[in-house]
Amino acid sequence: MQVIRLEALSDNYIFLLYDEQNNVAAVVDPAEVEPVLKQLAQLNADLVAIFNTHHHHDHVGGNQKLIQKFPQVNVYGGAEDKGRIPGQRVFLQPGDRVQFANRVGEVIFVPGHTRAHIAYYFPPQTTNEPGELFCGDTLFAGGCGRLFEGTPAQMVESLSKLRSLPDHTRVWCAHEYTLKNLQFALTIDGNNTDLQKRIHEVKTQRDRQEATVPSWLGVEKLTNPFLRWEQPALQLAANSSDPIQTFARIRGMKDMF
Ligand code: ZN
Ligand code: FE
Numbered sequence: 001m002q003v004i005r006l007e008a009l010s011d012n013y014i015f016l017l018y019d020e021q022n023n024v025a026a027v028v029d030p031a032e033v034e035p036v037l038k039q040l041a042q043l044n045a046d047l048v049a050i051f052n053t054h055h056h057h058d059h060v061g062g063n064q065k066l067i068q069k070f071p072q073v074n075v076y077g078g079a080e081d082k083g084r085i086p087g088q089r090v091f092l093q094p095g096d097r098v099q100f101a102n103r104v105g106e107v108i109f110v111p112g113h114t115r116a117h118i119a120y121y122f123p124p125q126t127t128n129e130p131g132e133l134f135c136g137d138t139l140f141a142g143g144c145g146r147l148f149e150g151t152p153a154q155m156v157e158s159l160s161k162l163r164s165l166p167d168h169t170r171v172w173c174a175h176e177y178t179l180k181n182l183q184f185a186l187t188i189d190g191n192n193t194d195l196q197k198r199i200h201e202v203k204t205q206r207d208r209q210e211a212t213v214p215s216w217l218g219v220e221k222l223t224n225p226f227l228r229w230e231q232p233a234l235q236l237a238a239n240s241s242d243p244i245q246t247f248a249r250i251r252g253m254k255d256m257f
Helices: 034-043 063-069 152-163 178-188 193-207 217-223 232-238 243-256
Strands: 002-008 012-019 024-028 046-051 074-078 090-092 097-100 103-109 118-122 131-136 169-173
Touching: 002 034, 002 169, 012 034, 012 169, 024 034, 034 046, 034 063, 046 063, 046 097, 103 152, 152 217, 152 243, 169 217, 178 193, 178 232, 178 243, 193 217, 232 243
Parallel strands: 024 046, 046 074, 074 090, 131 169
Antiparallel strands: 002 012, 012 024, 097 103, 103 118, 118 131
């Protein structure tokens, strides 16, 4: 399974999963249709699945047109998103599995950004291979999604699930927000040398107009303030010794940043 990153709208990423053996593709969160059709034409591949993480328009905007073009396509989303994802056919429950190419993806229920948000995690098949995590707007490179339909406690639980995955996991998040996220992180975790190093690298990447997605989950664990609620520096910045309150206050500061 090959993952191809496509740019969409102003700062969205769409991920196309390509099964070279069978010449079929799946797409994660098609914000719009054109980049997907263009890539499919280039591969001369059929689209067999749409994996949606949540119902927001910048994640499902291309669903309807893709279904028209590929009537057989299976549209996956969280069971709780019933009625909100155009053309949804498969209503996934926590712990369900999805299959694509020779890979099996685990469905992780991650409410917080929305109440129905799910993530797809494809574990590695060999020891050297990375795992692939498609986490929508829950975990971002250097940040996390805003809380529209969930509580801080829910989001901490959701992010805890993602944080428990192996370091050698590629984080395919849906937006290019990394630099701004890390600039915020620096204001509350400025002595973190891993963070200092990362922001330097990300600045260089953005100066060259390179994508910063995917990132490594191992790097996120060391530098992303929204995975570090028990770190003394962050609790100090949030003026709290409670992990959930620390998370909530940091999320609140980011909303104002
Ligand atoms: Zn969203
Ligand atoms: Fe989004």
